[in-house]
Amino acid sequence: MKQADVIIIGGGAAGFFTAINAADKNPKLKIIILERGKEVLTKVKVSGGGRCNVTHAEFLPKELTQNYPRGEKELLGPFHTFMTGDTIEWFEKRGVELKIEADGRMFPVSDSSQTIIDCFLSEAKRLGVEVLLNQSVKEILKGADHFTINTATDTFSAAKIVVATGSNPKIWQLLEGLGHSIVPAVPSLFTFNIKDQRIAELPGISTSANVKILLPAGVPPLGVRGLPLLITHWGMSGPAILKLSAWGARVLEPLKYHFKIEVNWLNSISEEEALDVLKDLKSSQGKQTIFKYAHFDLPKRLWQSLEKASGIDERLTWAEATRENLQNIANQLTAAIFEVIGKSTFKEEFVTAGGVDLKEVNFKTFESRICKNLYFAGEVLNIDAITGGFNFQNAWTGGYLVAQAITK
Secondary structure: OEEEEEEEEOOOHHHHHHHHHHHHHOOOOOEEEEOOOOOOOHHHHHHHHHOOOOEEOOOOHHHHHOOOOEOHHHHHHHHHHOOHHHHHHHHHHOOOOEEEOOOOEEEEOOOOHHHHHHHHHHHHHHOOOEEEOOOOEEEEEEOOOOEEEEEOOOEEEEEEEEEOOOOOHHHHHHHHHOOOOEEEEEEOOOEEEOOOHHHHOOOOOEEEEEEEEEOOOOOOOEEEEEEEEEEOOOEEEOHHHHHHHHHOHHHHOOOOOOEEEEEEOOOOOOHHHHHHHHHHHHHHOOOOEOOOOOOOOOOHHHHHHHHHHOOOOOOOEOOOOOHHHHHHHHHHHHOEEEEEOEEEOOOOOOOEEEEEOHHHEEOOOOEEOOOOOEEEOOOOEOOEOOOOOHHHHHHHHHHHHHHHHHOO
């Protein structure tokens, strides 16, 4: 049997960050990371298209929490202790400089996730953290003053354990055995599959829009305002759709991802306001064909597609447009209904909602309220975020707080 002071299950972002910070604070601790795979930090490697979206340039705790559909309330306190600025400083101290991109996402200046991996591996080695591969945990037993962990090949014993396994159903099952409740996992970040003539010929076009999901009566409405929407070969994507998918993860799963959305391509301009503008165009641009020039700053091909959907002939001039024509155009521009017939997920950006019930965790320390000396970090908890570096920030914050708690 191998003994340690702390055993961390999971050799990903949260596991390494916990181990390094704990060993840094108390070099005497014997810390072992158990990784089930043949290599560590695999998600870090592929994240952000291989560049590793380390965090997001949002420096106010309250604002930062708004990016977590699950975990918003719980992370407010922890973010006051360790958040974006601390993350930047932490990496800089270890020779990794980060940069901010136009959309707020932060990456290593090297544009390579390998920089982050090398930093973690060298820090773990320098601090004497033992990393063991091919250690698939089969059993976690709680004794009076220690835990026994059985893997496929070995047995380990430790006074404290940290579970940082991400969305791993087998580990969730073991945690249920220790008395925890698990919120079932459902996909969280996904794009909408839509087959519709209005967008079939427009893949690659991006424009900002207001989008809302039309849900059954009694279900609180879900919507986003003024976010980029990207038309793709299979439907719709972009920040507007990904954010909706994250906040709608729980309600869309029982609908089997078949539902309707309403898109206002003009953002906050109402149908009535759009109609007034169209009437002005009728009187001021009478001789021009409606098709010729896009209005409201819309991409031209999208404008033309929506005109077609409104029943407008390509040769029709503004002067010839009837009140009904204008009404139809205003409706397509501000309240276009699309039918979603499924979802598509990105393999490397795959995020799930679900995990250890947040009511059972003390967020001052990330320790279990059910089982003393059991700690959690990262996506093993029922915490998830929209895309943009927020899921990693949750891992860094949780890992840092766990490290402080287990070294006291």
